[in-house]
Amino acid sequence: MRNRFDMQLRQLDCELIQLGAMIEHAIAGAAKALLECDAEKAHEVAGLDDGIDQKERDIERLCLKLLLQQQPVARDLRQISAALKMITDMERIGDQAADIAEIAVMLAGRGEPLLGSAHIGDMARATIRMVSDSVDAFVKKDLELTRAVVRYDDVVDDLFDEVKNDLIRFIAQNSACGEQAIDFLMVAKYFERIGDHATNIAEWVEFSITGQHKDETE
Amino acid sequence: MRKRIFRSMCLLALTAVILTSVLVSAMVYARSFTEMKTQVQREAALISVGLSHGGEDYLGALQIDYGDDFRITRIRRDGMVLFDSDAEPGRMENHLSRPEVQAVLSGQWSGEAVRRSETMDTKTYYYALALADGTVLRLASTMRSAFGAVLSVAPLMVFIAVVVLLLTLLLARRMANLIIGPLNALDLEHPERDGAYEELSPLLSRIAQQNRSIGRQMRQLTARQEEFRLLSENMSEGLLLLDRNAAILTINNSAQALLGGDADRDYASQHFLQLSRDLQLQKLIEKALGGDRAEDTLPFRGRQYQVIASPVTADETIRGALLLFLDVTERQQAEQMRREFSANVSHELKTPLTSISGYAEMLAGGMVRDGDIKMFAGRIYSEAGRLLALIQDIIKLSRLDEGTAQEQAEPVDLYEVAKQVVERLALPAAERQVAVTVEGEPTVVLGAPAMLDELMFNLCDNAVKYNKAGGSVTVSARPARDGACLAVRDTGIGIPHGLTERVFERFYRVDKSRSKDTGGTGLGLSIVKHIAQIHGAQVSIESKEQVGTCIRVKFPPN
Numbered sequence: 001m002r003n004r005f006d007m008q009l010r011q012l013d014c015e016l017i018q019l020g021a022m023i024e025h026a027i028a029g030a031a032k033a034l035l036e037c038d039a040e041k042a043h044e045v046a047g048l049d050d051g052i053d054q055k056e057r058d059i060e061r062l063c064l065k066l067l068l069q070q071q072p073v074a075r076d077l078r079q080i081s082a083a084l085k086m087i088t089d090m091e092r093i094g095d096q097a098a099d100i101a102e103i104a105v106m107l108a109g110r111g112e113p114l115l116g117s118a119h120i121g122d123m124a125r126a127t128i129r130m131v132s133d134s135v136d137a138f139v140k141k142d143l144e145l146t147r148a149v150v151r152y153d154d155v156v157d158d159l160f161d162e163v164k165n166d167l168i169r170f171i172a173q174n175s176a177c178g179e180q181a182i183d184f185l186m187v188a189k190y191f192e193r194i195g196d197h198a199t200n201i202a203e204w205v206e207f208s209i210t211g212q213h214k215d216e217t218e
Numbered sequence: 219m220r221k222r223i224f225r226s227m228c229l230l231a232l233t234a235v236i237l238t239s240v241l242v243s244a245m246v247y248a249r250s251f252t253e254m255k256t257q258v259q260r261e262a263a264l265i266s267v268g269l270s271h272g273g274e275d276y277l278g279a280l281q282i283d284y285g286d287d288f289r290i291t292r293i294r295r296d297g298m299v300l301f302d303s304d305a306e307p308g309r310m311e312n313h314l315s316r317p318e319v320q321a322v323l324s325g326q327w328s329g330e331a332v333r334r335s336e337t338m339d340t341k342t343y344y345y346a347l348a349l350a351d352g353t354v355l356r357l358a359s360t361m362r363s364a365f366g367a368v369l370s371v372a373p374l375m376v377f378i379a380v381v382v383l384l385l386t387l388l389l390a391r392r393m394a395n396l397i398i399g400p401l402n403a404l405d406l407e408h409p410e411r412d413g414a415y416e417e418l419s420p421l422l423s424r425i426a427q428q429n430r431s432i433g434r435q436m437r438q439l440t441a442r443q444e445e446f447r448l449l450s451e452n453m454s455e456g457l458l459l460l461d462r463n464a465a466i467l468t469i470n471n472s473a474q475a476l477l478g479g480d481a482d483r484d485y486a487s488q489h490f491l492q493l494s495r496d497l498q499l500q501k502l503i504e505k506a507l508g509g510d511r512a513e514d515t516l517p518f519r520g521r522q523y524q525v526i527a528s529p530v531t532a533d534e535t536i537r538g539a540l541l542l543f544l545d546v547t548e549r550q551q552a553e554q555m556r557r558e559f560s561a562n563v564s565h566e567l568k569t570p571l572t573s574i575s576g577y578a579e580m581l582a583g584g585m586v587r588d589g590d591i592k593m594f595a596g597r598i599y600s601e602a603g604r605l606l607a608l609i610q611d612i613i614k615l616s617r618l619d620e621g622t623a624q625e626q627a628e629p630v631d632l633y634e635v636a637k638q639v640v641e642r643l644a645l646p647a648a649e650r651q652v653a654v655t656v657e658g659e660p661t662v663v664l665g666a667p668a669m670l671d672e673l674m675f676n677l678c679d680n681a682v683k684y685n686k687a688g689g690s691v692t693v694s695a696r697p698a699r700d701g702a703c704l705a706v707r708d709t710g711i712g713i714p715h716g717l718t719e720r721v722f723e724r725f726y727r728v729d730k731s732r733s734k735d736t737g738g739t740g741l742g743l744s745i746v747k748h749i750a751q752i753h754g755a756q757v758s759i760e761s762k763e764q765v766g767t768c769i770r771v772k773f774p775p776n
Contacts, residue, residue, distance in 0.1 A: 014464075014489050021495035139492055 020135030026097035031124035045101035052094035082208035149202035156195035318346035456543030506539035562725035681708035
């Protein structure tokens with residue numbers, strides 16, 4: 001009985017890593033589509049979202065089945081409840097990657113040159129790193145890495161401010177391109193939100209390892 | 219086992235005790251009954267003799283103490299009791315009906331009978347004897363019944379049984395220890411070492427034999443595994459073996475490194491996802507685990523890998539997947555180069571042919587004035603020359619590529635070669651007003667003379683061609699500390715910064731517009747590089763735009 005339960009827990013682990021890999025792929029693709037004005041890539045990313053949603057539902061079903069059938073306690077319960085929380089954040093990251101891709105399609109369609117803000121590229125790279133690290137922390141059960149992800153969120157927040165300032169300057173200089181600037185602000189906000197979701201994932205990873213969530217330690 | 223030994227021994231002892239006591243008591247009882255009978259009969263004979271001699275008073279005189287078990291009775295022929303040792307004769311009933319009395323009265327000399335009393339649990343033996351005076355003498359002796367006798371010794375028997383049982387328990391314990399002790403103390407690793415009792419030795423020798431064969435097989439397996447490990451560890455290709463749940467069975471260092479695994483972590487029996495989350499790789503694995511062979515080229519760590527995933531099947535079921543990672547970066551680059559080369563070749567061949575065909579068409583159509591025919595023919599001739607030179611260069615290069623141009627190595631004096639080449643180039647150099655000088659000293663290297671001549675010619679030809687009017691070319695050949703050094707220095711147009719390495723590429727031209735004027739094929743320096751490689755020499759280039767270029771070829775020591 002326990003053997004079967006262990007197997008199911010391992011399966012849950014694998015499915016979560018798979019979902020993690022999917023969102024990593026989606027966010028990297030969205031960033032690439034945006035920065036290189038690659039409409040084809042953007043369409044591909046938008047198509048990934050369905051797969052991510054499906055995976056989220058699968059994992060959710062598995063978690064509920066485990067909760068009902070095995071009535072887990074202690075560490076096992078923690079692992080399953082953390083998984084339930086994590087998939088919500090992961091699914092949100094997938095949605096936001098799709099949103100970024102949508103804007104990328106629009107920008108590529110208009111054929112407008114990329115704005116002169118280098119910070120949006122930095123932001124994309126920083127968020128990709130955060131998502132990647134949070135999934136890595138889950139795979140390796142690495143506490144140090146989860147804390148690094150939480151700390152790194154400040155970098156992304158700072159970058160968001162910089163992008164915002166860049167865009168304000170840009171609008172002041174070329175008031176005709178206001179729409180593009182607004183689109184970019186949206187993209188930046190999405191990246192910033194993705195960073196927050198990655199932070200949440202890292203916190204839940206920490207909870208599943210130590211049993212303490214950030215609110216309890218503060 | 220211990221319990222069974224205990225039980226059976228106790229059972230045995232108890233049965234023995236009971237059986238023995240029952241049999242012994244039965245025998246003893248039978249014997250004592252016979253003895254009693256004999257004694258009663260002898261007694262009766264004695265009393266009858268006493269009566270005949272001592273008269274009536276004899277019995278009275280005898281009346282001492284016969285005890286409870288012994289009784290004397292004298293009976294008249296009509297059954298009246300005349301004397302009884304136990305009771306008052308007058309109160310006693312008539313004894314005529316008693317079988318022993320009847321037997322005597324019927325004329326026998328003696329009669330006997332045995333009567334049991336169930337209530338008293340006794341057995342009485344009656345013996346009657348006819349006396350000379352016609353009366354009957356009867357003696358009776360009472361004995362307890364056989365069952366009673368046995369019952370009377372029962373406490374003793376129980377005592378003995380308990381003692382025997384205790385002894386048996388002790389013995390059984392010792393016995394069990396004796397049997398089981400050596401079995402428990404058996405060292406199964408070295409069963410033949412300690413001496414258990416001999417009945418065990420067939421088992422032990424069998425175990426020892428099996429131990430040896432298991433040990434042998436283990437060593438073989440370990441050796442084979444070690445072999446496989448060494449083999450896979452030293453492979454530059456990545457190797458990954460997964461079971462049907464995509465857990466890692468074997469992974470070699472190359473695969474672990476290229477998939478970005480931690481070097482000091484052991485990934486054996488972990489899920490593949492713990493190692494890599496690459497989605498394309500996951501697709502390949504899914505396909506392989508589904509039973510189809512899959513192949514793709516994926517980038518890992520900045521290099522291109524051809525990944526082959528094949529299912530591992532046994533008994534027609536899929537047991538896992540085997541992934542092989544082949545580094546195809548160079549192959550892809552080479553392929554790219556080949557593609558570019560063929561595209562360039564066709565382009566380069568087409569250009570002169572288009573001119574030739576154009577001029578020839580005009581001539582054939584009679585569109586050329588008689589006076590111009592000579593000029594047109596000259597152009598066709600020069601274009602054909604270019605074409606020929608190009609084809610010759612391509613043939614040379616392909617020969618060098620295939621390595622069929624290998625010639626016998628012999629000592630060649632680079633200085634001499636340089637002088638000859640410069641002589642050959644004297645006319646074109648003069649036309650371009652370029653001064654060519656050779657300096658240095660006799661420098662002998664081992665090599666193919668024709669190839670070295672070609673190398674020298676291409677270098678000097680380039681130096682003259684890409685020079686300015688009034689410029690100079692200096693060819694120097696000198697033995698160096700480690701081999702020989704050949705340098706061709708010019709004061710020509712030079713090569714722009716950052717493009718110096720590209721000039722060795724096939725058909726690469728720094729200034730594409732000049733190819734027609736100079737008549738070069740764009741293959742000269744490629745040929746130089748190839749020849750240098752064949753001779754183990756290093757080519758280096760230094761150049762400054764509008765100042766000049768120096769190409770050095772360093773030959774290794776002979």
